[in-house]
Amino acid sequence: MRKGWKKWHQLHGVLNIGLALVLLLVLFVLSTRIVWRVDLNKSSLYALSPRSIALLNQLERPIELTVLFQDEHMLFEDLNSLLQEYQSASQMIRINWVDPVKDRAETEALAVAYALREAQVLVLDDGDQQRIIRAAQMMDVEPVEGVDRYQLVGFRGEQMISNAMMELMEGKRPKVYFLQGHGELMLTVDGGMRSISELRSMLQRRAIDCEPLTIRGNVPIPADADAVVVAGPAQRLSSGAVEALERYLNRSGRLLILQDALRESGLEPMMRRWGVATQPGIVMDPEKTLRGREVNVERFGDHPICRGLNSVVQLLLPSAMLPASSRGVVEEADQYSVSPLLMSSDLSWLEVSVQNGMASFNEMSGDLRGPLPMGLAVERGGEQGLDVEIASSRLVVLGDSDFISNDHLMGANGDFFLRCTEWLVNRDQVIDVAPRLVSEVRLPLNPSIMRSLFGWSVVGLPLLVVIIGCVMGWRRRC
Numbered sequence: 431m432r433k434g435w436k437k438w439h440q441l442h443g444v445l446n447i448g449l450a451l452v453l454l455l456v457l458f459v460l461s462t463r464i465v466w467r468v469d470l471n472k473s474s475l476y477a478l479s480p481r482s483i484a485l486l487n488q489l490e491r492p493i494e495l496t497v498l499f500q501d502e503h504m505l506f507e508d509l510n511s512l513l514q515e516y517q518s519a520s521q522m523i524r525i526n527w528v529d530p531v532k533d534r535a536e537t538e539a540l541a542v543a544y545a546l547r548e549a550q551v552l553v554l555d556d557g558d559q560q561r562i563i564r565a566a567q568m569m570d571v572e573p574v575e576g577v578d579r580y581q582l583v584g585f586r587g588e589q590m591i592s593n594a595m596m597e598l599m600e601g602k603r604p605k606v607y608f609l610q611g612h613g614e615l616m617l618t619v620d621g622g623m624r625s626i627s628e629l630r631s632m633l634q635r636r637a638i639d640c641e642p643l644t645i646r647g648n649v650p651i652p653a654d655a656d657a658v659v660v661a662g663p664a665q666r667l668s669s670g671a672v673e674a675l676e677r678y679l680n681r682s683g684r685l686l687i688l689q690d691a692l693r694e695s696g697l698e699p700m701m702r703r704w705g706v707a708t709q710p711g712i713v714m715d716p717e718k719t720l721r722g723r724e725v726n727v728e729r730f731g732d733h734p735i736c737r738g739l740n741s742v743v744q745l746l747l748p749s750a751m752l753p754a755s756s757r758g759v760v761e762e763a764d765q766y767s768v769s770p771l772l773m774s775s776d777l778s779w780l781e782v783s784v785q786n787g788m789a790s791f792n793e794m795s796g797d798l799r800g801p802l803p804m805g806l807a808v809e810r811g812g813e814q815g816l817d818v819e820i821a822s823s824r825l826v827v828l829g830d831s832d833f834i835s836n837d838h839l840m841g842a843n844g845d846f847f848l849r850c851t852e853w854l855v856n857r858d859q860v861i862d863v864a865p866r867l868v869s870e871v872r873l874p875l876n877p878s879i880m881r882s883l884f885g886w887s888v889v890g891l892p893l894l895v896v897i898i899g900c901v902m903g904w905r906r907r908c
C-alpha cells in the first residue's frame with residue numbers, strides 16, 4: 431500500500447512539473463504576441479498623443495529611424511523611452527541605434543549617405559525621402575541663474591518626430607502665402623507691432639512653409655499655393671486682388687481671412703457670396719474680459735478645427751462674423767456649409783455705436799445680442815468620381831488679426847491659428863503635440879530631515895533587527 435502510494439506521489443509530482451512547464455510555455459508564447467503596456471508615470475511624459483497614434487495608423491510603408499546619439503547625451507533616455515512608444519504603437523516603425531563614438535564605421539557611412547555634418551541627430555527614412563531632426567530641435571532650454579549652463583525645461587521629441595513623419599507621408603511641405611501690400615501683418619521680425627515672425631516659426635516647426643505674396647494686376651495666385659492668408663489688411667484691396675483671390679477660391683482654393691473690426695478690406699462682397707456677412711461694430715463681452723478690450727473665448731464650435739481645444743483664445747476688439755443666407759448666391763447643387771468656430775458668451779453684444787461714450791447694449795441703435803460668432807469655417811464642393819477626386823474649397827474668416835501678432839501670441843492663440851491653417855491644407859488629422867514639460871524633483875533635505883535620516887539608518891534599523899532577533903529567540907525557548 432505504501433509502495434503504491436509512493437509511486438502515485440511521484441507521478442503526481444511529475445504531472446505538476448509537466449503542467450507548470452506547459453503553462454510557462456503558453457505564457458512565453460502569449461508574451462511574444464500580446465503586449466500590455468501600462469503607463470505608471472503620473473506626468474505621462476512619453477505617452478503618445480491620440481493624434482500621433484492616428485498618424486501611425488495611416489502609415490502605408492515602413493519608416494526606419496536611425497538614432498545617432500551617445501549614451502551620455504542629456505536626451506538619450508528621453509528619446510529611448512519615446513521611441514519605444516512609437517515602436518509599440520506601430521509595426522511600421524523600425525529603430526536603429528548607432529553610437530557615434532563606438533560605431534565609427536557605421537557613423538561614417540551614415541554621414542556620407544545623409545550628408546551629416548554632426549552627430550546627435552535622428553534620421554527618418556521611408557526608402558524614398560529622408561528627414562533629419564537635430565537634438566537642439568527637440569528640446570527647450572533656459573539658462574540656470576548664477577551658473578554658466580542651461581537646463582532642459584521642455585522635450586519636443588514627439589512633436590518633431592510626428593511632424594517629420596507627416597512630411598514623409600505627404601511627400602512635400604505645404605506652402606502658405608501671406609498677402610502683403612495692404613498693411614497686413616508681416617512675416618519679418620522688423621514688422622514692429624504688426625509682426626508675426628513667431629507665428630511663422632511655429633508654422634515652420636509644423637513643416638509648413640510661409641512666403642509673402644504681392645498681387646499686381648490680374649496675376650493669378652501661384653500654382654504651388656496650398657493656402658493663402660489675408661491677415662488684417664489696413665487698406666482696401668484692389669479689385670484685381672479681390673478677383674484673383676476669388677478665382678483661386680473657386681478653383682478648390684483655401685483662404686484664411688482675418689478681418690479687424692471697423693475696417694473695410696474690400697473682401698466683404700466676396701465673403702457674402704461665400705456665406706459670411708460682416709457687421710460694423712465691436713463684440714463686447716463683459717463676462718469674458720478683464721480690461722474691456724479683449725474677449726477671452728472659451729466657447730468653440732463643433733468643427734474639426736476646434737476638436738480637443740480646451741484653452742482660451744484671446745481676441746482684441748473683435749468683429750462679428752455672421753452666417754449669410756445662401757439663397758440666390760450659389761446654385762442648389764453647389765451649396766456650402768458654414769460652421770461657427772469662436773463664440774462669445776450669452777451676455778455679449780455687438781456694439782454698433784462705439785463712438786458714443788460708454789459701451790452698453792442698446793437694441794434701438796442696432797446693437798445685436800449675443801452669443802455671436804467671431805469666426806466661421808466654410809466648405810463648398812468636393813466630389814469623388816470614378817477616376818478623379820475634386821477637392822473642396824475651404825474658407826476661414828476670423829474677426830481679429832492682432833491676436834496672432836508677436837505681442838499677443840498667448841494662451842491658445844497660436845494653437846488655434848495653426849489648427850485653422852492645417853485644416854485648410856488638408857491636415858484634418860491635426861498633429862497638435864505640445865512640448866512635454868520637464869520638471870526637476872528635489873528633496874527638501876534640511877538639517878532636521880538629515881538628522882532624522884541619520885538616526886533611522888544608523889540607529890533605528892540596527893536596533894529594529896536586534897529587537898526582532900530577541901523576540902524570535904524568546905519565542906523559540908517558550
